[in-house]
Amino acid sequence: MPIEIPKDKWPGTIHTVTLGATNGEGGTRSKTVTFGGETTMPFLQFEAPVPHKPVVAIEIKDHKPEDWSLLLAEVWGAAMTDPAEWAKAAENAGADIIVLALSVNDENGNPTTPEKAVGTVKKVLGACGLPLIVFGPGQVDLDNELLVPISEATKGERIVLGICEDKNYRTIVATAMANGHLVTARTPMDVNLSKQLNILITDMGMPADRILMDPTTGALGYGIEYGYSVMERLRLAALQGDTMTQFPMIVTPGFEAWKTKEAKVGEGVPGSWGDWKERSINWETLTAVSLIQTGADIVVLRHPESVKRVKYAIEELLMA
Amino acid sequence: MALSGIQIYKLLPQTNCKECGFPTCLAFAMKLAAKQVELSACPYVSEGSKTQLAESSAPPIRLISVKAGGLEVKAGNETVMFRHEKTFFNRPGLFVRVKSSLGVEAIKDLVTKADAYKVNYVGMDLVVDGFAVEADEEATFTEAIKAVRSATKRPLILIGNEFAIKSGLDNLSGENPLVYAANEANWEAMADIAKKYSTSLVVAGESLDDLAGLTEKLKVKGCEDLVLDLGLGHLGNRLAKSTQIRRLAIKKNFRTLGFPSITFANGHDGQDAIEAAQAIGKYSGFIVLDRFAPDLFYPLLVLRQNIYTDPQKPIQVQPGIYEINSPKADSPVLVTTNFSITYFSVANEVEGSGLPVWLLVTDAEGMSVLTAWAAGKFDSERIAKSVKEFGISDKVTKKQLVLPGHVAVLSGEVEEELPGWEIRVGPREAVDIPSFLKHAL
Numbered sequence: 050m051p052i053e054i055p056k057d058k059w060p061g062t063i064h065t066v067t068l069g070a071t072n073g074e075g076g077t078r079s080k081t082v083t084f085g086g087e088t089t090m091p092f093l094q095f096e097a098p099v100p101h102k103p104v105v106a107i108e109i110k111d112h113k114p115e116d117w118s119l120l121l122a123e124v125w126g127a128a129m130t131d132p133a134e135w136a137k138a139a140e141n142a143g144a145d146i147i148v149l150a151l152s153v154n155d156e157n158g159n160p161t162t163p164e165k166a167v168g169t170v171k172k173v174l175g176a177c178g179l180p181l182i183v184f185g186p187g188q189v190d191l192d193n194e195l196l197v198p199i200s201e202a203t204k205g206e207r208i209v210l211g212i213c214e215d216k217n218y219r220t221i222v223a224t225a226m227a228n229g230h231l232v233t234a235r236t237p238m239d240v241n242l243s244k245q246l247n248i249l250i251t252d253m254g255m256p257a258d259r260i261l262m263d264p265t266t267g268a269l270g271y272g273i274e275y276g277y278s279v280m281e282r283l284r285l286a287a288l289q290g291d292t293m294t295q296f297p298m299i300v301t302p303g304f305e306a307w308k309t310k311e312a313k314v315g316e317g318v319p320g321s322w323g324d325w326k327e328r329s330i331n332w333e334t335l336t337a338v339s340l341i342q343t344g345a346d347i348v349v350l351r352h353p354e355s356v357k358r359v360k361y362a363i364e365e366l367l368m369a
Numbered sequence: 370m371a372l373s374g375i376q377i378y379k380l381l382p383q384t385n386c387k388e389c390g391f392p393t394c395l396a397f398a399m400k401l402a403a404k405q406v407e408l409s410a411c412p413y414v415s416e417g418s419k420t421q422l423a424e425s426s427a428p429p430i431r432l433i434s435v436k437a438g439g440l441e442v443k444a445g446n447e448t449v450m451f452r453h454e455k456t457f458f459n460r461p462g463l464f465v466r467v468k469s470s471l472g473v474e475a476i477k478d479l480v481t482k483a484d485a486y487k488v489n490y491v492g493m494d495l496v497v498d499g500f501a502v503e504a505d506e507e508a509t510f511t512e513a514i515k516a517v518r519s520a521t522k523r524p525l526i527l528i529g530n531e532f533a534i535k536s537g538l539d540n541l542s543g544e545n546p547l548v549y550a551a552n553e554a555n556w557e558a559m560a561d562i563a564k565k566y567s568t569s570l571v572v573a574g575e576s577l578d579d580l581a582g583l584t585e586k587l588k589v590k591g592c593e594d595l596v597l598d599l600g601l602g603h604l605g606n607r608l609a610k611s612t613q614i615r616r617l618a619i620k621k622n623f624r625t626l627g628f629p630s631i632t633f634a635n636g637h638d639g640q641d642a643i644e645a646a647q648a649i650g651k652y653s654g655f656i657v658l659d660r661f662a663p664d665l666f667y668p669l670l671v672l673r674q675n676i677y678t679d680p681q682k683p684i685q686v687q688p689g690i691y692e693i694n695s696p697k698a699d700s701p702v703l704v705t706t707n708f709s710i711t712y713f714s715v716a717n718e719v720e721g722s723g724l725p726v727w728l729l730v731t732d733a734e735g736m737s738v739l740t741a742w743a744a745g746k747f748d749s750e751r752i753a754k755s756v757k758e759f760g761i762s763d764k765v766t767k768k769q770l771v772l773p774g775h776v777a778v779l780s781g782e783v784e785e786e787l788p789g790w791e792i793r794v795g796p797r798e799a800v801d802i803p804s805f806l807k808h809a810l
Contacts, residue, residue: 051578052577052578052581052617052623052625052626054577054613054616054617055613055616055617055620055621092605092608092609093608093609093612094605094609095609095613116721267710269668269671269672269675270490270668270671270674270675270713271710271713271714271717272709272710272713273672273675274452274675274676274678274680275710277452277650277675277676278451278452278453278680281451281452281453282451282453285451308717308721309717310717310720311667311668313721319488319489320663321486321487321488321489321663321667322488322663322664322667323662323663323664323665323666323667324662324663324664325664327639327662327664327665328663328664328667328668330639331639331642331664331665331668332668334639334642334643335642335643335646335668335669335672338643338646338647339646339650339672339676342608342647342650342651354639358638358639358640358643361640361643362604362643362647365603365604365605365643366603366604366605366608367605368603368604368605368606369603369605369606369609
């Protein structure tokens with residue numbers, strides 16, 4: 050007698066979210082990206098088909114970052130000094146989405162102005178056809194000062210504005226709502242904090258299919274297990290029918306992994322750490338792949354080789 | 370039907386003899402109910418009780434142990450699907466595959482290197498667990514096993530047909546390797562070998578139905594220490610199968626497939642790392658990699674450590690003084706707690722800043738700064754105590770102590786406790802430490 054496989058049947062579904070808008074849809078993107086829609090834990094195709102696969106975003110900056118690993122500087126080369134070139138290179142490297150992370154200061158050390166930030170966003174949109182996510186520099190006042198004009202200048206493009214946090218979400222959500230964009234909501238590795246912020250954003254009237262949640266993660270060796278379990282718990286809660294957790298998840302393994310000494314530096318480290326480049330790629334790739342198996346819908350990466358490997362893993366996971 | 374701890378207790382001798390390793394029969398009963406121990410640990414349980422308890426006491430996933438030279442790799446005994454539900458217990462063994470055709474000298478080189486490998490992670494030395502010796506060339510197998518054994522004491526997996534395995538086992542005594550593999554064609558011969566040499570046996574089959582058919586037959590033959598090979602499918606297929614057998618065992622108590630599994634990670638261009646990472650997260654018991662490289666094993670060993678950390682017991686770092694970027698007598702002293710993530714966030718930022726710092730890690734029972742402060746585990750007394758205990762005063766002349774911004778409220782009290790020290794309040798978040806060090810100190 051054949052074995053009867055126990056199957057979970059869940060009442061809840063993750064929202065399906067589309068990023069970017071083409072010419073016909075009021076934007077200028079050459080393609081849009083759709084994710085979410087899951088009705089099972091990740092990739093369990095014996096229970097239900099995977100409606101949309103997780104996608105890979107590449108993070109670029111408005112100018113060449115001083116504190117990034119030499120390996121990243123080496124692989125992106127001169128493209129790093131020009132966000133338009135960098136975006137093009139990222140598109141060629143296989144990104145599905147571009148994440149543009151703005152800096153507090155410009156390349157000359159002066160505070161980033163709204164004009165300059167808008168200019169950078171427009172350059173990036175002009176240079177590549179991918180959907181865009183824009184992260185502010187992460188300081189409340191400056192974020193609002195930059196993100197509002199960016200939102201207005203890109204009306205209809207369906208970009209994602211971030212990062213909403215409990216201390217600062219109203220302005221970002223309001224401008225995203227007014228201009229047809231999406232938002233991403235970040236909370237520090239906690240299921241309830243995550244729900245709470247989603248409730249606040251939803252209460253402002255933001256439609257459910259325009260919210261991403263970022264539960265925050267740690268890199269491999271630096272707390273990944275906390276993010277990992279919070280994400281599994283969020284996804285289980287969503288499938289069980291908790292409407293305030295049914296948003297696609299975005300995480301930033303690239304940012305986390307490349308902060309670690311293991312990835313960042315090649316000198317003055319133990320010999321048992323092995324080859325620097327291969328180790329750092331593994332650090333970023335394994336962080337990302339582990340999180341994809343907990344339910345991440347977008348992983349934001351930095352190194353093109355990691356992008357290649359993570360995309361391979363996603364294709365492999367889709368094959369039953 | 371699973372029995373509760375109290376129900377099980379009623380069936381035990383209730384003498385609290387402690388021979389099972391637990392202080393009382395009730396404690397042992399609770400462990401039995403949680404399926405974390407085997408009833409056989411109790412020498413005095415009656416036959417009648419044994420029968421009654423057999424069903425509830427056996428763990429849903431059998432514990433398999435591969436041993437050699439006083440070292441042991443265990444798999445099985447798991448009780449949950451997701452680590453947050455309780456914890457994952459037995460970290461999957463990471464084995465390096467050694468093909469006999471490689472030749473004696475090359476084998477010795479490879480095994481010596483991998484055997485000696487040791488990498489420190491939060492104060493723990495992580496190592497390679499063992500080797501999987503494969504008779505890819507039957508004639509060289511015995512020589513290969515001897516070469517491996519001359520270079521390592523670690524547990525082995527033997528891969529080959531029944532003839533090769535038999536000759537291999539004749540060259541190994543006093544250990545319990547894992548034998549790979551019994552299949553539809555050779556299972557009877559393999560069963561005889563496994564019994565004769567008391568080894569655990571891997572079962573290989575295309576589908577779960579095939580595997581179940583084989584484990585039933587092997588059980589009848591008296592082989593119960595089994596490991597399932599779920600095959601070399603795509604990652605999606607591997608995930609489905611490993612999820613299914615885990616669910617069958619845990620949710621349906623389906624003993625026929627209640628065994629740990631073995632995974633082969635042999636992809637090229639870094640794909641092996643991905644395959645092994647999936648196996649670590651998704652339930653594998655033994656993982657065999659085709660190559661040894663520190664840049665491959667270090668991340669995998671760390672991932673395994675992370676996934677198998679008990680969510681109830683956060684990883685702690687040893688309290689003490691950590692020197693970052695070669696601090697000198699005039700470098701500042703930063704204080705934080707011994708919760709590993711807190712420590713790492715702080716250490717990482719300080720390291721990244723390139724500035725020399727003495728990092729004083731206080732014993733806050735593994736809690737983060739705010740949690741520990743709220744729980745009274747990170748107060749002026751504890752901070753002062755660690756300043757004295759670890760003798761930081763002997764190392765610095767400047768005596769400048771920086772508190773985490775979240776406990777700014779403690780600065781007055783710490784000043785009183787530590788006369789002669791200048792107490793400064795640092796940033797709330799670790800990410801702001803570099804700019805604090807550069808501009809505020």
